[in-house]
Amino acid sequence: MRRLLFVLFIAACSSISVAGESIKPQRIASLNLCLDALLLKLVEPARINSLTYLSGNPQFSPFAQQAQHYYLNRGLAEDLVPRNPDLVLAGDFGAGDTKVLLSQLGFSVETLSLPRTLADISEHLHRFGELTGSEIAAEKMVRELEMQLTRLDADSSKPIPAFWYASNSYVVGADTLENELMTRAGFHNLALDKHLSGFARLDLEDLILAQPQVIIVESSDVQAFSLAQEYVQHPALRKNNMRIIKLPATLSVCIAPIAAEVIENLIQQKKSLVN
Template structure:
């Protein structure tokens, strides 16, 4: 690195250390410094994502030429619904140095306090958008609008929301009030106030965790599950085969008579367009039972 580049890099780091830390936690209000419509450069040219959920929306709403960096999870098909579309785009390992080197003019994603490497990033030199965790469809719509405006393509956000609304409008509530449990590795049960719970409600299912007064995330033994005996057990598609002790528990013979519904984790780990695919798949599999 030449003397000039080193000097500019030190100026950037020094300026960042003086600026306020990217703030917020999941569920906090959106912090956005979207460029003013009258600004000379209203559309960002170097967008960096700091978490998987931001990856999904940036890939869907921004031009490829605008994307300066995604997280390492963006191209993992087990985690990311945009894994195929993200191929060929820059992927970062999670260090602050990578973000600084990219010299972004918009950073979208993770609160600094969740990652010490990112805690040094400040928002003096570029705009930032801290996404709220999406726990229901309304949150997803809000995130799509926020990201679409931030990347300079609000019309794409409106079009995406219109498509999603149209597809969901014709969705059958095939659950008909039957009870389902989203059962994960090592007996973890997903409760109310979550995206999965919202999906269950949309297709007419009752979440077992809510019925039993369980929190957003709890553990439930095989014996408890067998006694509760929901009408369906919903699982991550990746756990349909036994890979370790954690997945072996889900396939215990004591639960063999409870019908299974499988949906990919990549559709539920973040709130985004994949919500529609998850809802449709849930409804279709319930109807087939």
């Protein structure tokens, strides 16, 4: 056992270089669902060594079918050590013991903090590109996002009162990326009028009394697991002529990789409301 660990330690500690110049990592593993998404979007398939098992579950992942073509790990060192990755990507939370153990064994483990604002996304993508050797693809994604934000800044139409309604009767308040997205897209978040921050509970009665013109929800194929999906069918909402905007399912799991698509979606749906 000690001999095996020593061999793995030497293999993992070996710097991947040619004539002193670093090259792209060729066996990248991820311990984070959001980083899985970036790997699938920005890195060539041949260089993806492993993704998290959550990526293969359609309840949590919008790219489940694509992810199932890869080795799916459960965040355990036992899953990754035999695969000898040359780069392991992780988030701030989760798989803490695994990150420590892999680092002790000499594997290259990098932790990327997930973005909390739109401004954070560009830095997050650039850092991801540097670590994975996908700088060009990451820069392209950054430019696309910046173009979308420029379009939003040019929109001078009156904001539309709205709630972003999540599962189990939660609304999105201040200090969230979702709030920033809907605000920049031209919606007035009524949760801010109630001084709500983060994800806060709001009864259906209070939601109706606030008289939103729009409710933003995530569509889901697993409707039984989402009270938000049930509430948007309530007769009281239809009676008050509230419009429902449905965004892609599992959006709240990872917004950063698809921020530009979400913005475009909100722009188009807002246009349909005012035309």
